[in-house]
Amino acid sequence: MAISREVFVLDNGAYTAKVGISNSEHPRVIPNCIMKAKSERRRPFVGDQLEDCRDASGLFYILPFQKGYLVNWDVQKNVWDYIFSKECCPANFSETPLVVTEPYFNFPSIQEAMTEIFFEEYECKSLLRINAGDLSCYNYKKKNPGTLCCLLVDSGYSFTHVVPYIKGKKLKQGIRRIDVGGKMLTNHLKEIISYRQLHVMDETHVMNQVKEDACFVSQNFFRDMDIARKRDKENTIARDYVLPDFTTLRRGYVRSIDPVDKAGESEQVISQK
Structure with missing residues (x-):
């Protein structure tokens, strides 16, 4: 057989x-x-x-x-x-x-x-x-056969798990759950933009796309915060996001901030300036 x-x-x-x-x-x-x-x-x-x-x-x-x-x-x-x-x-x-x-x-x-x-x-x-973490650990051990331990961070939609693995088996008493995931980050982004610029509390789908396109995980938080406080060309982090109109544009996109480049009459832009 x-x-x-x-x-x-x-x-x-x-x-x-x-x-x-x-x-x-x-x-x-x-x-x-x-x-x-x-x-x-x-x-x-x-x-x-x-x-x-x-x-x-x-x-x-x-x-x-x-x-x-x-x-x-x-x-x-x-x-x-x-x-x-x-x-x-x-x-x-x-x-x-x-x-x-x-x-x-x-x-x-x-x-x-x-x-x-x-x-x-x-x-x-x-x-x-x-x-899913067990499969990730299996894949890691297959690529690194001599490794005895690994620490897995599984960040999902509703929460994040931090899981230690020893010899391919998870240590259950060492697992920690953090109630932070993609859903919370999207909701937080909706609240910030609705408070500062445009009411988007009902636009979960669009704001999730904004998060995926424009947001990133900082590798050096304090350095990036210092850059974000600067103005004009010294600020290399700030971007504009052009929202979709679902007529000519089905998905929004990120573009660099240019004082000369003015938004068209039909464009709705979220600005980080």
């Missing part, structure tokens, strides 16, 4: 799901949510169907995860149905094993429900539930 070397991997994150076959170079990244737009209230957009939306302003998110744990099974099942469909990432689980990730210290009730859905609804041949 030939052993299948192909494994279907589902990294089921709270914000995006990363899916693909284990031997493929790049996974497919799909938003793990259902979205509704003001312009098309009757149609829900599942996963990356958002690309079909003509006006993505004022999006309303319906998320399967709350505070990092899977709680809305109806939404998650709809997203999984789309992911495993022919138009996305078709898979035959009766022949292909499935690896699915779960958060650290996941509740037994969630684990049981997930296992039941995959075996009964999707007729899985075999299933492995595992922490």
